[in-house]
Amino acid sequence: MSDLFPEDLPASRPTDEPGADRPLADRLRPKSLDEVIGQTHIIGPDGTLRRMLASGRLGSLILWGPPGTGKTTVARLLADAVDYRFEQISAIFSGVADLKKVFETARTARRAGQRTLLFVDEIHRFNRAQQDSFLPVMEDGTVVLVGATTENPSFELNAALLSRAQVLKFTSLDRDDLDALAKRAEEELGKALPLDDDARQTLIGLADGDGRAMLGLIEEIIAATGPDEILDPAGLAKLVQRRAPIYDKSQDGHYNLISALHKTVRGSDPDAALYYFARMIDAGEDPMYLARRLIRMAVEDIGMADPQALPIATAAKDAYHMLGSPEGELALAEVVVYLATAPKSNALYNAYNRALALAKKTGSPTPPMAILNAPTKLMKSEGYGEGYIYDHDTPEGFSGQEYFPEKIGRQDFYQPVERGFERDIKKRMDYFAKLRAAKRDS
Structure with missing residues (x-):
C-alpha cells in the first residue's frame, strides 16, 4: 500500500474540472527536468544533459531507449530550458515533403532570431536518403535535431548522422521509479490506489519499466473498481490484461536476451541461464530457435569436454517436437541446465576455425x-x-x-x-x- 494515506491526500478532483478527462500521462507530464522520474545518469546533477545546459550549448542528440522512459518529455523540456521553438514530427507519418516544410519554417524562425529544436520520434523509420536530408540543416544551425529511437542507432542510423549527434541511452524505469510514479498519480487523483501491498508490486511488474504503460494501467484500475474495493494480485490479474514484455523477435530485445542466455550458459550459471531462457519463452520466442541455439552452444562452448552435450541437446529438440508446448519447453530447460553445468571447452571450435583458415589459404x-x-x-x-x-x-x-x-x-x-x-x-x-x-x- 502507498505510504500516502487517504487523510494525507488532497480531495478528489471534481469530474467537471477542466482537464479532468485528460489522460493521466498528460496530466502528470513534468514541467521541468527536476520533475522527470528516472534517467538520473542523463538529467541528474552530474548528468550529461545538465552539463550540456550548464555550458550554454545544446547540440543534436539521439535519445535511445525503450518505450515509456521519458524521451519525448525530456526533448520538450530541453527546448524550454534553452528557449528554443519546439517542433515535433514522427518518422512514421512524415515524408520528404513534410521535412521540407519543417526545414523552411525553421529557417524563417531563425531569420527572426528564434532557434528550433526539431524532435523526430521513431527516427530510425526514416530511410537512408531521408536521414541524409537532416545533415545540411544540422550543420548550418537551422535546427538542433533531437531524435528518439527504440532501436540500436549503430544499426539503424546513418554513420554521417550519428557523427553529428551525441547518443544518450535511456533505461527502463526501475521499481523505485515506478513506485514514485504511482505515488505521483495518487496525488493527482486525490486517492490511494485500490491495491494491497502485493498487488501494488504486481502492478509495478506488469508495467515492465514503462512509465506510460504504468499510468495507463492505473487508469484502468481506477475506472473499474468500486469505492471500497481493494484488489489483491489475483483480482488485479483479472482486471487488467497482462502486458507483453518489451521484446521484438527481429530487433534488440531478441538479440540482447539470446546473447545473455548464451553467455550465462558459457559462464556456468544455470540459474541465470534459466532466467533468460524463461524470459524468451515468456515473450513468445520460437522454441525451435532456442533449441537450435542450445545445440550451437553444445558444440561451441562444451565440445569434447562433454561429448554427450550435443546428443542431449539434439534429443531435447526431438522431445519438443514430440510433446509440443508447453510440456516441450521443460525438455529445453533441462538442456539449459545441463549445458550450463557441463565442463567447458572451445578447443574444438578453435581447432575447426584454424583448420578452415589453413584450408582456404593453401x-x-x-x-x-x-x-x-x-x-x-x-x-x-x-x-x-x-x-x-x-x-x-x-x-x-x-x-x-x-x-x-x-x-x-x-x-x-x-x-x-x-x-x-x-x-x-x-x-x-x-x-x-x-x-x-x-x-x-x-
Missing part, C-alpha cells in the same frame, strides 16, 4: 599417396596406396604415418584442455605423439 594440395585408394591397375602403378600401413596390424593399433599433404606438413589444430572428457583425450593425444616421434626416429 588451396588443394594432394594428400600423401600412401593414403589414397588404388581401385585401378593404372592408379596402383602410379603409386596410389603404396606404403600404406594398416593401423590395426600394428601392436599399438597406431601406425604413426604422416597424413598431411607434404606441401603443408604436420599441423596442430586441436589442443584439448584439462577439463572434463578432454583430460582423457589429451592423455591419448600425448601418447600418440610419443609413439609418432618414436616411429619417426626409428
Whole structure:
C-alpha cells in the first residue's frame, strides 16, 4: 500500500474540472527536468544533459531507449530550458515533403532570431536518403535535431548522422521509479490506489519499466473498481490484461536476451541461464530457435569436454517436437541446465576455425599417396596406396604415418584442455605423439 494515506491526500478532483478527462500521462507530464522520474545518469546533477545546459550549448542528440522512459518529455523540456521553438514530427507519418516544410519554417524562425529544436520520434523509420536530408540543416544551425529511437542507432542510423549527434541511452524505469510514479498519480487523483501491498508490486511488474504503460494501467484500475474495493494480485490479474514484455523477435530485445542466455550458459550459471531462457519463452520466442541455439552452444562452448552435450541437446529438440508446448519447453530447460553445468571447452571450435583458415589459404594440395585408394591397375602403378600401413596390424593399433599433404606438413589444430572428457583425450593425444616421434626416429 502507498505510504500516502487517504487523510494525507488532497480531495478528489471534481469530474467537471477542466482537464479532468485528460489522460493521466498528460496530466502528470513534468514541467521541468527536476520533475522527470528516472534517467538520473542523463538529467541528474552530474548528468550529461545538465552539463550540456550548464555550458550554454545544446547540440543534436539521439535519445535511445525503450518505450515509456521519458524521451519525448525530456526533448520538450530541453527546448524550454534553452528557449528554443519546439517542433515535433514522427518518422512514421512524415515524408520528404513534410521535412521540407519543417526545414523552411525553421529557417524563417531563425531569420527572426528564434532557434528550433526539431524532435523526430521513431527516427530510425526514416530511410537512408531521408536521414541524409537532416545533415545540411544540422550543420548550418537551422535546427538542433533531437531524435528518439527504440532501436540500436549503430544499426539503424546513418554513420554521417550519428557523427553529428551525441547518443544518450535511456533505461527502463526501475521499481523505485515506478513506485514514485504511482505515488505521483495518487496525488493527482486525490486517492490511494485500490491495491494491497502485493498487488501494488504486481502492478509495478506488469508495467515492465514503462512509465506510460504504468499510468495507463492505473487508469484502468481506477475506472473499474468500486469505492471500497481493494484488489489483491489475483483480482488485479483479472482486471487488467497482462502486458507483453518489451521484446521484438527481429530487433534488440531478441538479440540482447539470446546473447545473455548464451553467455550465462558459457559462464556456468544455470540459474541465470534459466532466467533468460524463461524470459524468451515468456515473450513468445520460437522454441525451435532456442533449441537450435542450445545445440550451437553444445558444440561451441562444451565440445569434447562433454561429448554427450550435443546428443542431449539434439534429443531435447526431438522431445519438443514430440510433446509440443508447453510440456516441450521443460525438455529445453533441462538442456539449459545441463549445458550450463557441463565442463567447458572451445578447443574444438578453435581447432575447426584454424583448420578452415589453413584450408582456404593453401588451396588443394594432394594428400600423401600412401593414403589414397588404388581401385585401378593404372592408379596402383602410379603409386596410389603404396606404403600404406594398416593401423590395426600394428601392436599399438597406431601406425604413426604422416597424413598431411607434404606441401603443408604436420599441423596442430586441436589442443584439448584439462577439463572434463578432454583430460582423457589429451592423455591419448600425448601418447600418440610419443609413439609418432618414436616411429619417426626409428
